[in-house]
Amino acid sequence: VRDAATSDADLIARIARGDEVALGDLYDRHAGAAYGLALRIVRDGSLAEDAVQEAFLAVWRGAERFDAARARASTWLLSLVHHKAVDLVRREQARPAAPTDSLPEVADDADVGGEVVSRAQRGEIERALRSLSPAQREILELAYFGGYTQSELADRLGEPIGTVKSRTHAALARLRTILAGSGFET
Amino acid sequence: VTPYTHEELRTLASAHALDALDAADADAVQEHLATCAECRAVFDDALEAAAALALAAPSAHPPAALRDRIVAAARAERPAEAEAEAAPAPVADLAAARARRRRRLFTPARGLAAAFAVAAVAAAVFAVSADRRANRLQDERDQLAALTHGDASVVALRSGKTPTGASVVVPREGTPVLVSSLSSAPGDRVYQVWAIAPTGGAPVSLGLLRGGGQALLKIDRTLPAGTTVAITVEPGGGSKAPTSAPIAAAAVE
Numbered sequence: 001v002r003d004a005a006t007s008d009a010d011l012i013a014r015i016a017r018g019d020e021v022a023l024g025d026l027y028d029r030h031a032g033a034a035y036g037l038a039l040r041i042v043r044d045g046s047l048a049e050d051a052v053q054e055a056f057l058a059v060w061r062g063a064e065r066f067d068a069a070r071a072r073a074s075t076w077l078l079s080l081v082h083h084k085a086v087d088l089v090r091r092e093q094a095r096p097a098a099p100t101d102s103l104p105e106v107a108d109d110a111d112v113g114g115e116v117v118s119r120a121q122r123g124e125i126e127r128a129l130r131s132l133s134p135a136q137r138e139i140l141e142l143a144y145f146g147g148y149t150q151s152e153l154a155d156r157l158g159e160p161i162g163t164v165k166s167r168t169h170a171a172l173a174r175l176r177t178i179l180a181g182s183g184f185e186t
Numbered sequence: 187v188t189p190y191t192h193e194e195l196r197t198l199a200s201a202h203a204l205d206a207l208d209a210a211d212a213d214a215v216q217e218h219l220a221t222c223a224e225c226r227a228v229f230d231d232a233l234e235a236a237a238a239l240a241l242a243a244p245s246a247h248p249p250a251a252l253r254d255r256i257v258a259a260a261r262a263e264r265p266a267e268a269e270a271e272a273a274p275a276p277v278a279d280l281a282a283a284r285a286r287r288r289r290r291l292f293t294p295a296r297g298l299a300a301a302f303a304v305a306a307v308a309a310a311v312f313a314v315s316a317d318r319r320a321n322r323l324q325d326e327r328d329q330l331a332a333l334t335h336g337d338a339s340v341v342a343l344r345s346g347k348t349p350t351g352a353s354v355v356v357p358r359e360g361t362p363v364l365v366s367s368l369s370s371a372p373g374d375r376v377y378q379v380w381a382i383a384p385t386g387g388a389p390v391s392l393g394l395l396r397g398g399g400q401a402l403l404k405i406d407r408t409l410p411a412g413t414t415v416a417i418t419v420e421p422g423g424g425s426k427a428p429t430s431a432p433i434a435a436a437a438v439e
Contacts, residue, residue, distance in 0.1 A: 032245035143206040
């Protein structure tokens with residue numbers, strides 16, 4: 001359960017001073033989201049653990065140089081998890097058959113891993129995703145969770161690379177606009 | 187030279203935030219982000235949107251042991267470094283230092299660590315400090331990877347054939363860094379770091395270092411392949427142009 005008085009940024013500052021307890025606290029807050037994300041990409045429990053471990057250790061090593069003005073701590077952590085997970089998938093060449101389902105269902109249990117994603121936040125994300133066109137949802141799904149590069153997507157979808165690039169940009173920009181309009185904060 | 191216009195690069199910044207660009211495009215975007223605040227803002231926004239996407243993945247309970255493993259691994263990293271800082275390299279530690287290096291070769295930062303291990307073996311007398319450098323570099327590489335989504339190459343600055351304890355880390359994407367464990371500069375002098383373009387021309391100052399400990403100097407410019415990075419000893423405050431012969435130099439690959 002979150003101690004609201006301590007922000008993620010405070011924890012990062014303590015981690016920068018070598019505070020292991022703060023690292024554990026950050027883990028307790030975000031492990032559920034981090035592991036869920038990694039699992040969704042690598043689809044293998046042990047690889048997902050590797051991605052999460054590497055991401056938290058990168059936080060441990062890089063905390064003193066984290067720039068809070070540039071990104072939220074949770075954004076940084078999740079981008080690390082994503083980067084490590086995609087790396088693993090590409091390195092293993094073990095990418096499973098492309099998911100044919102839509103973007104993941106929003107979990108009912110908002111308290112997995114003691115994380116701080118509220119039910120309201122998840123509702124906003126789900127609503128924002130639903131308001132994208134099916135083609136926009138598909139391209140975000142394949143790029144972000146499938147680990148496909150833009151040229152792989154062009155092959156897979158049978159579309160010109162230019163179309164893939166502009167659609168990816170438009171989809172993410174629209175998602176951003178909708179979430180900003182609803183006051184969503186990660 | 188990038189084949190893309192500013193408009194095209196701004197479009198690609200979104201996919202870069204999703205880790206979805208092919209390598210050459212990722213390079214082009216990263217290079218552009220270093221100099222374009224507008225596209226950096228697009229990228230930062232896209233990264234926030236990507237984080238929201240991440241939260242759409244169902245949360246899942248990791249095995250309980252993962253937390254302990256992460257905290258233990260973190261603990262194992264810091265004290266080793268603190269110890270190395272405190273104690274100069276006794277000869278008896280060389281074997282342990284080598285063993286640590288060998289282990290590190292199997293980490294994800296393999297290319298970087300291996301590059302450093304080679305430099306360290308070439309100068310066994312510097313083995314422990316080089317090992318410490320590798321630690322720092324690995325940290326730096328991870329941090330750069332976080333912000334730049336890229337790998338890094340390392341070039342050791344040499345005096346003749348001897349490594350000097352200074353290296354340039356050039357991430358495939360993002361800001362280069364000079365890592366130094368040079369001993370203190372003599373008297374009230376300083377080390378000054380210079381870049382000389384592949385095509386020659388006047389050396390451009392990249393910054394000053396005092397030496398006498400671990401230091402990182404961020405380099406606020408790109409270093410194209412063939413650029414020579416050199417260090418001279420200059421009067422305190424630095425010089426507008428080198429006033430002495432380089433004590434260390436290397437060409438960026």
